[in-house]
Amino acid sequence: MTASSNFDIDETPILASLAAGAASAAPGSAQVREILAKARELKGISADEIVPLMNLRDPELIDELFASARFVKDAIYGKRLVIFAPLYVSNLCANECSYCAFRKRNKEVVRRALDQDEIARETRMLIDQGHKRILLVAGESYPTRGLDYILDAIDTVYSVKHGKGEIRRVNVNIAPLSVEEFARLKEAKIGTYQIFQETYHHETYRQVHTSGAKTNYQWRLQAIDRAMSAGIDDCGVGVLFGLADWRFDLLALMQHIGHLEATFGVGPHTISVPRIEPATGSSFATLPPHAVSDEDFRKIVAILRIAVPYTGIIMSTRENAEMRRETFALGVSQISGGSRTNPGGYAEAAREDMSQFSLGDHRTLDEVVQDVARLGYIPSFCTGCYRLGRTGADFMDIARPGEIKQHCDPNAASTFQEYLSDYASPEARALGEQAIAAFIDGMEPTPARYSRVMVDKVRQGKRDVYR
Known part of the structure; x- marks a missing residue:
């Protein structure tokens, strides 16, 4: 693949979209909800569909935008x-x-x-x-x-x-x-x-x-x-x-x-x-x-x-x-x-x-880790995809159908356990152990099984465990 030598941002359609958005009334709820419903299909939305969302002023519709983003993120x-x-x-x-x-x-x-x-x-x-x-x-x-x-x-x-x-x-x-x-x-x-x-x-x-x-x-x-x-x-x-x-x-x-x-x-x-x-x-x-x-x-x-x-x-x-x-x-x-x-x-x-x-x-990393764990998230120190060649299009081929969780979730659990075992303060370790247990309990059976095996290996002293 050779580099494109003439790509540039075309401002004309962008400025036209912004002008139209500024001149029109606030986007209607039906239009916004149709866009958000499409977003929940996890295939993305177009630039034209972004414009009404940028112009949202109704607090209820903004809350629905945020709810849709939370759904996609999760x-x-x-x-x-x-x-x-x-x-x-x-x-x-x-x-x-x-x-x-x-x-x-x-x-x-x-x-x-x-x-x-x-x-x-x-x-x-x-x-x-x-x-x-x-x-x-x-x-x-x-x-x-x-x-x-x-x-x-x-x-x-x-x-x-x-x-x-x-x-x-x-x-x-x-x-x-x-x-x-x-x-x-x-x-x-x-x-x-x-x-x-x-x-x-x-x-x-x-x-x-x-x-x-x-x-x-x-x-x-x-x-x-x-x-x-x-x-x-x-x-x-x-x-x-x-x-x-x-x-x-x-x-x-x-x-x-x-x-x-x-x-x-x-x-x-x-x-x-x-x-x-x-x-x-x-x-x-x-x-x-x-x-x-x-x-x-x-x-x-x-x-x-x-x-x-x-x-x-x-x-x-x-x-x-x-x-x-x-x-x-x-x-x-x-x-x-x-x-x-x-x-x-x-x-x-x-x-x-x-x-x-x-x-x-x-804040220190330990303080950030504690905060993240209290919020119910798992800090991941994983680098497995890079080293196994899951990059670029290969990564996206796994990510788009949702299969990446089969790899990333166990890797997150094992690398977080490595952090907890080797570097965490006692408070962070206690919070982290609870977070890992809840994280694995919430997985589907296959990644949960991998995760338990990988986390146990780390607890037994093995390092750099990933799949």
Whole structure:
């Protein structure tokens, strides 16, 4: 498969849909309920069907939207919540992005790029927390060796065997690459390649990206095409909500997803939904031009969940604990925990003057795990699909008919048990053991049988048990 060289977001139908929605009366209950009934068939809904949902103002119909999102989330993902942590290796950047603390001309940020020994030290700290998967993040400028610096960092993370654990999967959020460079990234055995368009609105994009390679809208937009052409079939996309009208960006995101599905037969593996948060040296981030309210943010998560039911939705620690809790049921399937967004932040300390943005959730991973378990969810540290080749279209072939639970539920139980046995506080262990028992009791007979066997193996001392 070769990369598409001319894909672009067509704003005309998006603007027409937004104008029609603004000019019309609030969507009627019959229309909305017909759309929600279709959503419960777990096959997604179209961009045209999203428009009435974005314009909902009736509290009763909004509650029905949320109920439908909860139904879809439970049917596809059940009570699993995948856990990861970001590992920032550098805050060097050659771009000038008005909303980001890492922007090139920001004199208020202390710059740092970790060397490989420091990356190994950060990795050991993450392992000591109990993490098994990380998202490696760097500003869009690398010290001395360019992309080789990132490839060396990935090798370093994988090489660390520490205490009772190791990082089993490295996902990557770095600057767009050429097809040839993406092929090298694939050879490094990454999991998911993640990149945010930030905003799909062309004029807004131009206004907030004023210098550096990131000013090239199409080069960034077509990065996923190049990554998939290079064989990286698990890719993640995202919007930084607050730069442009969230309704525009949501419809443009669906257009992008449609392009990927038509071109490669599979859409994004994950969608991230960050809102702009304050950032050192950025007055723009403190007062974003299109700030998204909490109510609209819940709608964004719920609409995405029913529109692309088999795609993971990622919620970072930008959001506070309360918002994270609320969105678990509405559609979020992956969360970070115990996060730091500055290079060296795990081994040393969190520093606002080195961080990309302000965190909303400062809790430790153990505290997050306790909270998740109390809510009836199972924190999953699973990386089995990556290592067994269940990625891209192969993953979707299992996910769409609902068969993925046969694998993911037992893997969630065994990896959570591993966390409880090796890293959890006594309180988290007690809560977690109860949560695992309830989780397995609620499974169908076959995955329940696998789960009990796998969990028992972990309790007897075996590690990295997955299927």
